Amino acid sequence: MYVAAKGGEDAIQQAEKLYQHLNGTLTPELVRSIEMNMPYLVDRVMGEGSLYAPELAALALAQTGGDLYEAVLLLRAYRSTQPRIAYAAPVKPAEMLTVRRISASFKDIPGGQILGPTLDYSHRILRLDVLDNPQENNHHSHSENNEAIKIADKPASPNYPAVADWQRGQGLMAQLPEQTPVDAADIPDVTADPVLFPAPREHRLQALSRADTGGVLALGYASMRGYGLIHPTVNELRLAHAEVQVKHPVTGATFSAGRVRVSQAEVVTSGGENGKTGLTVGFAATLGWNEVKLIAASTLDMEMNQPSPHPAHTEEFVMYHTEAVEASGFCIHFKLPHYVTFASSVDNIRKVIATFYSSEEKSNGADKPTEIQSETATSEAMPS
Amino acid sequence: MTSVFSQSDTLTILTHTPAAEVKTLAEAILPVLGDVRVLINRTGLVMLPYTDSAEGAIFHLGEVLVSEAHIELATGIQGYALCTGRDLVQALAIAVLDAALTANIQTEKITAFLQDQQQAQAAADDLLLRKVEATRVEMETF
Numbered sequence A: 001m002y003v004a005a006k007g008g009e010d011a012i013q014q015a016e017k018l019y020q021h022l023n024g025t026l027t028p029e030l031v032r033s034i035e036m037n038m039p040y041l042v043d044r045v046m047g048e049g050s051l052y053a054p055e056l057a058a059l060a061l062a063q064t065g066g067d068l069y070e071a072v073l074l075l076r077a078y079r080s081t082q083p084r085i086a087y088a089a090p091v092k093p094a095e096m097l098t099v100r101r102i103s104a105s106f107k108d109i110p111g112g113q114i115l116g117p118t119l120d121y122s123h124r125i126l127r128l129d130v131l132d133n134p135q136e137n138n139h140h141s142h143s144e145n146n147e148a149i150k151i152a153d154k155p156a157s158p159n160y161p162a163v164a165d166w167q168r169g170q171g172l173m174a175q176l177p178e179q180t181p182v183d184a185a186d187i188p189d190v191t192a193d194p195v196l197f198p199a200p201r202e203h204r205l206q207a208l209s210r211a212d213t214g215g216v217l218a219l220g221y222a223s224m225r226g227y228g229l230i231h232p233t234v235n236e237l238r239l240a241h242a243e244v245q246v247k248h249p250v251t252g253a254t255f256s257a258g259r260v261r262v263s264q265a266e267v268v269t270s271g272g273e274n275g276k277t278g279l280t281v282g283f284a285a286t287l288g289w290n291e292v293k294l295i296a297a298s299t300l301d302m303e304m305n306q307p308s309p310h311p312a313h314t315e316e317f318v319m320y321h322t323e324a325v326e327a328s329g330f331c332i333h334f335k336l337p338h339y340v341t342f343a344s345s346v347d348n349i350r351k352v353i354a355t356f357y358s359s360e361e362k363s364n365g366a367d368k369p370t371e372i373q374s375e376t377a378t379s380e381a382m383p384s
Numbered sequence B: 001m002t003s004v005f006s007q008s009d010t011l012t013i014l015t016h017t018p019a020a021e022v023k024t025l026a027e028a029i030l031p032v033l034g035d036v037r038v039l040i041n042r043t044g045l046v047m048l049p050y051t052d053s054a055e056g057a058i059f060h061l062g063e064v065l066v067s068e069a070h071i072e073l074a075t076g077i078q079g080y081a082l083c084t085g086r087d088l089v090q091a092l093a094i095a096v097l098d099a100a101l102t103a104n105i106q107t108e109k110i111t112a113f114l115q116d117q118q119q120a121q122a123a124a125d126d127l128l129l130r131k132v133e134a135t136r137v138e139m140e141t142f
Helices: A010-024 A028-037 A039-049 A055-065 A067-080 A128-132 A143-149 A163-168 A203-208 A212-229 A289-302 A315-321 A324-335 A339-356 A359-363 A369-381 B007-016 B018-034 B088-100 B107-133
Strands: A082-086 A099-101 A233-247 A255-271 A279-287 B038-050 B059-072 B076-085
Touching: A010 A369, A028 A055, A039 A055, A039 A212, A039 A279, A055 A067, A067 A279, A067 A324, A082 B059, A099 B088, A099 B107, A163 A233, A163 A255, A163 B076, A203 A279, A203 A289, A203 A315, A212 A289, A212 A315, A233 A289, A233 B038, A255 A289, A255 B038, A255 B059, A279 A289, A279 B059, A289 A315, A339 B076, B007 B076, B007 B088, B018 B088, B018 B107, B038 B088, B059 B088, B076 B088, B088 B107
Parallel strands: A082 B038, A255 B076
Antiparallel strands: A099 A233, A233 A255, A255 A279, B038 B059, B059 B076
8 A cells, every 4th residue: 555745746846856967968969879879778778668769769768867677668658658550561580681690500501690790709898098098089980980891892691591491491490380471460469468378479579579688688597507498509690670661551552661670589409399309499589689688588488488497487477577667667666655554564563562572471481482373373263 | 754663662762761851852842732731640650570480470579650641632642651750740751752753743853862862772781781791700610
């Protein structure tokens, strides 16, 4: 039970002003700077906010001083004010403009390994020279940095086939079921449907797509360390730009409304499903580029398919506990006034103390737990 | 003349064009279109389904913020646009150009613009993919 906060209106207003004051000035320039210079942070907010809107994600980050959960909440709240106008055509990974695509399971995959933008094989060292020699580093504009990038004689292919399809062709993986056209409006949707278990695969993958990165990583890491039943190998990791294909309502012509950054991961393990031979595959994808989340999420996808996973890797546990807004909201609600609930608990404690630990009983040595429990049980069992 | 671009290509090029350039062209063409009635001009969401490469399921990846515009000329010809982001004027500008092409108004000018933009967009993709190609790696095992 909660109580209303009375008489604190001015304090609340001042607290909000102090919060904004300490976070610095909120300006359009700050928002643009975040959007341009912190794309992975913006991606994370969009992925967990389940809304692709880089400008608004940057605004949410600026407005909250970089508090990720607050920023995700703001984006989700904004999303809830907007009508759903249309459903885009399903994105096919093989048709995306791919800028990074690697495999840790096979080195010679069709199309080759493209590292793309990554720090995977780089030293992670703080660039102290940026702070110590600001004069020397001020002239490093974007265009000058671009000049330092090597331009190959020929462009990379924009599209790559799925590594899994290549493995299916070799009989290493179960064939996909025959695809039938799907009306996008009929696809199960966790934002509109009740979530029941076992969940349809569409619910599971959508939930993982919008899941909290930290939550997914914690559960996925627990699986990888040994609480799980499998050892994942990254079969394919892909960063790409996907077209948002929609239909002209008058003529029916299909066109792209723009591009969005998306990422996907597949992990595999040997042994096959339920004792079958071959490779078992787990999958996850999200809005924005977020590799660690997807490797953990695709591992959890595979783990959840196991006959008897660790309790923390069951579908219900994973889906319920990696929902960023619900989890953070429930956690932080505990700092709000609980005075009545707590006062009730304290009253009970005081009654117990007064009843069983009074000075008279203490002097009689009546503080034996066995006797107290016995007496209480008897009194509660007595008909009134 | 009729446009050499299909409506699909036209709208795709225009939604990928910097908003300021589309608006400038639409402003120039608007006076010759006559009365324009705005049927819809709003922001909203497009749900983006995605294909699962493990089991073939199609699921919702998340939603994309878009701006939509639907206009009608005095002749009854309609123009439509849907583009990512929350720039309502950008969507209106694209819808104006869509209507103009359908009505065969200023086709030559718009087509020239589309050709320039298509080339610029192709060049940008080509440059990006050349930078990507430079990161190709041959893995070896010992």
